[in-house]
Amino acid sequence: MKRFALVPVFAIAVAGVTMAQPASDPVRGKTVYARCAACHDLNTGATRLGPSLKGIFGRTSGTMPNFNYSQAMKAKAVVWNADTLDAYLAAPAKNIPGNRMAFPPMANAQDRADLIAFLKQSAR
Numbered sequence: 001m002k003r004f005a006l007v008p009v010f011a012i013a014v015a016g017v018t019m020a021q022p023a024s025d026p027v028r029g030k031t032v033y034a035r036c037a038a039c040h041d042l043n044t045g046a047t048r049l050g051p052s053l054k055g056i057f058g059r060t061s062g063t064m065p066n067f068n069y070s071q072a073m074k075a076k077a078v079v080w081n082a083d084t085l086d087a088y089l090a091a092p093a094k095n096i097p098g099n100r101m102a103f104p105p106m107a108n109a110q111d112r113a114d115l116i117a118f119l120k121q122s123a124r
């Protein structure tokens with residue numbers, strides 16, 4: 001009996017993990033990226049209001065040449081990957097206090113997952 005009683009608990013735990021990291025859709029992520037495009041070039045290296053996101057995966061924060069970063073962004077020295085991008089976009093001001101990206105928290109985890117999947121494919 002005890003064994004069976006554990007099954008629903010396990011199912012809830014799995015559902016919880018799924019909700020924390022939703023399956024991602026890069027095609028939908030392209031539409032989410034429209035919110036970033038005014039400030040961030042994707043793959044030419046050009047500076048807009050913000051630094052280019054060319055090669056953002058694996059890049060250390062604050063290291064794009066020719067962009068005048070805040071001290072906070074340089075000092076954070078975080079390596080950008082799916083997890084660190086997710087944490088930053090969910091709460092830019094809290095994640096890197098003093099950084100100069102004027103962007104509100106992106107509360108929707110699905111939006112973040114889709115956007116990050118799109119960036120992984122396209123920000124090269």
Ligand code: HEC
Nearest residue numbers: 035036039049050051061062064069070073099100101103
């Ligand atoms: C209003 C302009 C603006 C918008 C919109 C914006 N950003 Fe930014 N972003 C910036 C600026 C400016 C910085 C540099 C911040 C600093 O130096 O403190 C930055 C920094 C970043 C960085 C760190 C880059 C590096 O080289 O370390 C990432 C990653 C980033 N933004 C992603 C995004 C994404 C993804 C979106 C869309 C969801 C977005 N930003 C929307 C202006 C913007």
